[in-house]
Amino acid sequence: MATSGTAGPAGGTERGRRWIGADHPHYKWVALSNTTLGMLVATINSSIVLISLPAIFNGIHLDPLQPGNVSYLLWMLMGYMLVTAVLVVALGRLGDIWGRVRIYNAGFLIFTLTSVILSLDPLDGGGGALWLIGWRVVQAVGGAMLMANSAAIITDAFPAGQRGMALGVNMVAAIAGSFVGLVLGGVLAQWDWRSIFWVNVPIGLVGTVWAYRSLHETGIRRPGRIDWWGNITFGVGLTALLAGITYGIQPYGGHSMGWTDPWVLAGLIGGAALLVVFCVVENRVAEPMFPLRLFRDLAFAGGNGAALLGSVARGGLQFMLIIWLQGIWLPLHGYDYADTPLWAGIYLLPLTVGFLAAGPVAGYLSDRFGARLFAAAGLLVMAASFAGLLVLPTDFSYPLFAFLVFLNGLGGGLFAAPNTSIIMASVPAESRGAASGMRATFQNAGMVLSIGVFFSLMVAGLAGSLPGTLSSGLTAQGVPAADAHAIAALPPVGTLFAAFLGYNPIRQLLGPQLLGQLPAANQQTLTGREFFPQLISGPFHDGLVVVFWLAIAMSVVAAGASLLRGRGAGAERPPQPPRSAPSARVGAGS
Incomplete structure (x- = not known):
């Protein structure tokens, strides 16, 4: 078993170009800081476009409210999230086979290169929109590589007694990134719409060079074959299902929504059928990409179920708050429509502050007192904040609104790290890449589902x-x-x-x-x-009532799911004292 050996910058081995050895006591912090940067930039990118869409469409001279352009708008919103949801499991499994660091590093490189290409969009109108949508799909491949393997790299690098804290920092960066993107997008869109892509370039360059120079393969790598049929049925099935939900929002045949559209029905039914076939395939192949046996552990199943429901509720909140602020509250309080993206991001800062305040603390404390109660309590705090927003008048008092969204961020921060720790501790070491990808799939699919579910409910209410x-x-x-x-x-x-x-x-x-x-x-x-x-x-508030009641129900059910106990690899172990390095590692050259 070969490792990087010494703590010096060269390491004295074939990995001599690395800055720090894998056995160095500080290596775990290097792994944490780089993967946290990767998760932050990947998730900022998923929401920075969200609030910058008016500036983007003005920049490429496309009217987003023309009926034929609604599809451009939807795919600009959802393309990145859909691709990451589809690919993270496969890329996590590839990380188990080929090396998690190798896949992660390639993701940073792809993400950075596509950021440059996106900022150079030479086209106008529909062509300009297709350029952005297409290259954001490619960028999502890089983002999925980062998301699929970051938690597994951290789990490999940290001892059990510090793992919750480390995953907490990483998960706070991941989810807070979606909120930071709202503020950053609002600010940059005021200057130049291309700057929302430029901002990724220097961060990506630093992160890519740093990752290639510093990260090591410290986890257990298990050579194996790629499950092609599993990848195909899962990718096509999930894409068809989520695309059907996306197009179901659009009007069809005189109806306010498109749920009767034959193509939408084909996507929903065909996608669901392919996912059933996928489950059959995964139970029969020797080396599945999506090890369904992991769901026999109640902790793993409950943690992923809670992640899915929490992500749907959180995504729905994000979209509803943007509509509420940009479309109603800010104009009523004297803000020009052109300035509402910037101020919507600023007024949502308490949401991010709540996340940043609770996330690392929850991860640290869950290492000592157990993760389940923190995860469940966070979801119940989120439910309480939804209840508060439910009774808030449309033209609200901002201090009360700020407190409620801070409370929601606080609940999300309490939930994120402990839930990730539950999931990652319940699987054997050789399956951590796949488990990390599966967790990210549920989280990202929840964000896409939230658009379809909550927009449909809001349209129905309107x-x-x-x-x-x-x-x-x-x-x-x-x-x-x-x-x-x-x-x-x-x-x-x-x-x-x-x-x-x-x-x-x-x-x-x-x-x-x-x-x-x-x-x-x-x-x-x-x-x-x-x-x-x-x-x-008035009509918006009618729809909002339905949306927030569903969010409350999802949060409460997710809280129950996060309390489930299993018999997995680490789910039932009491907190372990910190130790200097993981006891079993496969070296970089293995």
């Missing part, structure tokens, strides 16, 4: 009350009743996306001819800052 509110509001400003009724009958998804993007769509809905026939005072009212937010605030 469909019941928005038409009447919109029709009466327009006629009150002098719009002819027939025209007002026709506009009110349009699918509400356009109105929802307008709020999500911080747009006032009234000018576009009326058109220049109809708007020009109205008195100047009415024109000013209709296209001003307050008319649209006041108009949709």
